Amino acid sequence: ELKVEQNPLFLSMQEGKNYTIYCNYSTTSDRLYWYRQDPGKSLESLFVLLSNGAVKQEGRLMASLDTKARLSTLHITAAVHDLSATYFCAVERNQAGTALIFGKGTTLSVSS
Amino acid sequence: NAGVMQNPRHLVRRRGQEARLRCSPMKGHSHVYWYRQLPEEGLKFMVYLQKENIIDESGMPKERFSAEFPKEGPSILRIQQVVRGDSAAYFCASSPGGQYYGYTFGSGTRLTVV
Numbered sequence: 001e002l003k004v005e006q007n008p009l010f011l012s013m014q015e016g017k018n019y020t021i022y023c024n025y026s027t028t029s030d031r032l033y034w035y036r037q038d039p040g041k042s043l044e045s046l047f048v049l050l051s052n053g054a055v056k057q058e059g060r061l062m063a064s065l066d067t068k069a070r071l072s073t074l075h076i077t078a079a080v081h082d083l084s085a086t087y088f089c090a091v092e093r094n095q096a097g098t099a100l101i102f103g104k105g106t107t108l109s110v111s112s
Numbered sequence: 113n114a115g116v117m118q119n120p121r122h123l124v125r126r127r128g129q130e131a132r133l134r135c136s137p138m139k140g141h142s143h144v145y146w147y148r149q150l151p152e153e154g155l156k157f158m159v160y161l162q163k164e165n166i167i168d169e170s171g172m173p174k175e176r177f178s179a180e181f182p183k184e185g186p187s188i189l190r191i192q193q194v195v196r197g198d199s200a201a202y203f204c205a206s207s208p209g210g211q212y213y214g215y216t217f218g219s220g221t222r223l224t225v226v
Contacts, residue, residue, distance in 0.1 A: 031213055042203065043155075043217040050213070088154055092213075099145055099168060100205075100215060102154040 002027050004091050006103035013079040013110045021074040021106045023089035031092040032072050033100065034063050036085045043088065046074075079110045114139075116206050116218035117186075124224045131191040131198070133221045137206030144187045145215065146179060149201040161187055162209070194225045 003026040013019050023032070031050055035043040047056045049065035049072060056063050060083065062075045072089055086107045090100040117136040125131050137144050142162055147155040157171040161181035172179065176194075181187040191198055201222050205215040 033215070035217075042219045045214070045216075048213060090155075099157045099160050099171075100147075100155075101157060102147075104154040 002029070002091060002093055002101045004089060004101050004103040006089055006106050009104060009106060011106055011108050013076070013083075013108060015080060015110055015112045016078050019076045019079060019108075021076075021087060021089075021108075023072040023074070023103055025070050025072075025091045025101075028067070028070070029091045029093065032065055033090045033092070034072075034074055035088045035090065037088065037105070038085050046087075076108075079108075081110045081112070084108055084110045116141075116204055116216050118202075118204050118218035118221050120221060121219060122222050122224070124226060125194045126226055127195060128193050131194050131223055133189040133191075133202050133204075133223070134186040135189070135204030135206075135218060136186040137204075138216050141206035141208050141216070143207045143209040144181050145205045145207070146187075146189050147203045147205065149203060149220075151200075155203060158189070191223075194223075196225050199223055199225045 005024045007022050033048050034046040036046055037043050047063040052067040054065045060077045065072045086105045088102050088105045090102045093099055116138055119134050144161045146158040148158055149155045159172050159179045160168040164183050176192045178190045201220045203220045204218045207215045
């Protein structure tokens with residue numbers, strides 16, 4: 001059974017500093033997704049990582065994937081208040097009934 | 113392109129009533145997924161459907177929950193005889209399937225059982 005673990009679950013960040021969120025998964029998978037969720041809102045797609053060594057960047061966020069280690073990281077550069085939200089990684093199952101298996105999410109809070 | 117449409121946005125039901133949640137996928141998407149999110153938790157996969165077919169319902173509770181995606185009309189997630197523990201946000205996602213990737217999520221239905 002595919003399991004996805006994120007850590008930390010909560011992260012209190014200071015503006016201007018750098019942080020990393022980790023996402024480990026238990027079995028091989030072709031695709032890994034990162035989503036952002038603001039309170040009471042739906043999920044906003046941030047990144048889709050398709051292959052080993054994939055790196056994608058958007059603004060202050062950079063995601064990478066190491067399929068051999070079954071690990072993805074989401075790196076935050078120079079945190080700003082607008083990044084306060086909950087971030088989920090999700091891994092696509094490799095089977096006929098494809099679906100996303102989510103981690104529990106990391107709630108980020110940025111303070112000045 | 114209207115995206116994934118879910119309704120209602122909020123639904124209040126008394127214990128023992130039925131809840132019906134609707135999801136219209138994005139235009140061109142034939143794969144629909146339902147997820148449940150309990151407070152302070154991640155999304156849990158419930159069921160994966162294509163038109164007129166349930167592909168994977170491994171995440172559905174064995175009783176009271178059912179889902180369909182008819183040839184015409186939206187996908188429906190139906191919860192019979194709701195209990196307080198069913199209170200959650202229910203999200204629908206759609207994808208084009210096949211060699212295409214990417215899932216688009218709807219805004220969710222927040223079910224409250226009183």
